[in-house]
Amino acid sequence: MIELNTLTYLFMAVAGIISLIATYLAVLENDLVKAVIFSALQSTVYTILFYLLMAPDIALVYIPVAVGLYPAVILFLIKKTERTESDLKEGRGGSK
Amino acid sequence: MRVKRLLVLGSLIVLVLTLSLAFTNGALGYYPLPLPGVRLLASWYLYTTLNPWYPMFTVMSPEAVTAIVWDYRGLDTLFETAVFFLAIVGALALMRGVSLKSVLNNGGDKDKGGLSLICKTATRLLTPLIIAVSASIALHGHLTPGGGFQGGSAAAVAPLLVLVIFSVYFLLSKGVSEKPMLILRTAGLLGIYLTALVAVLAGLLTGLNAYVFQNQPKSSAPIGLPAQVSNTLISGSLFFFNVFEYLAVAGGFTLVFILLSIPEEIAKSFISGESHE
Numbered sequence: 315m316i317e318l319n320t321l322t323y324l325f326m327a328v329a330g331i332i333s334l335i336a337t338y339l340a341v342l343e344n345d346l347v348k349a350v351i352f353s354a355l356q357s358t359v360y361t362i363l364f365y366l367l368m369a370p371d372i373a374l375v376y377i378p379v380a381v382g383l384y385p386a387v388i389l390f391l392i393k394k395t396e397r398t399e400s401d402l403k404e405g406r407g408g409s410k
Numbered sequence: 411m412r413v414k415r416l417l418v419l420g421s422l423i424v425l426v427l428t429l430s431l432a433f434t435n436g437a438l439g440y441y442p443l444p445l446p447g448v449r450l451l452a453s454w455y456l457y458t459t460l461n462p463w464y465p466m467f468t469v470m471s472p473e474a475v476t477a478i479v480w481d482y483r484g485l486d487t488l489f490e491t492a493v494f495f496l497a498i499v500g501a502l503a504l505m506r507g508v509s510l511k512s513v514l515n516n517g518g519d520k521d522k523g524g525l526s527l528i529c530k531t532a533t534r535l536l537t538p539l540i541i542a543v544s545a546s547i548a549l550h551g552h553l554t555p556g557g558g559f560q561g562g563s564a565a566a567v568a569p570l571l572v573l574v575i576f577s578v579y580f581l582l583s584k585g586v587s588e589k590p591m592l593i594l595r596t597a598g599l600l601g602i603y604l605t606a607l608v609a610v611l612a613g614l615l616t617g618l619n620a621y622v623f624q625n626q627p628k629s630s631a632p633i634g635l636p637a638q639v640s641n642t643l644i645s646g647s648l649f650f651f652n653v654f655e656y657l658a659v660a661g662g663f664t665l666v667f668i669l670l671s672i673p674e675e676i677a678k679s680f681i682s683g684e685s686h687e
Contacts, residue, residue, distance in 0.1 A: 334422060341418050370555035371475045374547060375563060382567040383663060386574070390670045 326366050333359040344399050346392045350385045357381050455482065462637075466629050470637035471552045471645035479557065480651045484623045488606065491655065495599060498662045502592075505669045508680040510582055524576045533575045540568040548656035552645040558655025565656065566663030578671045591665040598658025605650040609633050623647075 316324075333356045340352035357380030364373040448456060458467040459474045469477040479487050524530060548561025572581050581587075606623050612633050613620030620633040625646040627634035635646035 334426060338419060338422055342415060371557065371560065374556050374560040378560075378563040378567050382570060383563060386570050386667065387670065390667075394674060 322366055326363060329359045329362045346397055346399070347389065350388050354381050354385045465626065469625060469645060469648065470643065471648050473552055473554060475555065476551050476557050476648055476652070480648050481625045488602070491602060495662060498595070498666060501666050501669055505672065505677065508672055508677050509588070510578065510672060511587065521580070522577065524580070529575045533571050537568045537572060541565055548652050551652035552648040553643065558652040559659050562656045562659025563663060565660040566667070569664045570667050573667055573671050578668065581668070586664065588665060588668055591661045591668065594661030595658050595665060598654045598661060601654030602651060602658065605647050605654065609635065
């Protein structure tokens, strides 16, 4: 039987690793819409971390702001500019 | 860009390793999780937050976080609210004079555009649920985790969904346009200021001593807001602060999203038309 504290630590570690991977993908993604989705995934995992760290008030405000409102603002901005990073696109063509 | 990829990965790994090293060596104390016991300051807040036998210090709210946000440290929250609304004033100033009402009246089709019928039906079902959940977060803010800002930002997701899945014209045709949202936001702010000043106003009328942001009666200021209304706990000013903050935040966020969703050409035509006059 695993102790409850150990289980919480384990869950937090897994959530942290998922958020790290999501951050890495968001930074390197050329398609900005996909980058926003990865960023929202990272925020979702952060919500779990806030809940496990016993901050339900922050978790409640983090879900609508970081998963709903913030990606929406960024998506509105992306709609007004280019969807992909064009200078990176040329670089990717060279490396492949 | 293999070099960039390696740089990003390397810097992330170094960040994680440095933070883990710091934490294992006691950067947050030796307990990364919250301690099983509570610190002295926290135990003081927990002892006084709902304690009718200690009337000079209590807030009469079982939710210590909301009690700290709107009572113990109420002035901080007031200025936070002011900063948030100055940002919205900035957005309003940038888009001054731009109105979608005239576009809606000549040519803007409310049923055109948007996503598929499945998305629209799901949104029709979800929107009332989101509003209900957000209202319960705000109205129970003095009893359970939650509060005005949490509820208000959750409520703002509902018009945002309608904006994205239907269209901005659909939202405007339902009466959710700039002016009602501005009125909602202003009413919320006025309510917050009145709730902060109500004890002082009552004190001026009765000639008793009272403070700005006073909630429960204090030893030198006997005026206070009622902690209960017909046997239901409302925790004095906390309930009113939560309700008004809920209205103000929901109205403010919706206003910004309506302004952001105005198509570029329409905004440009308004701004350039204004300069020619």
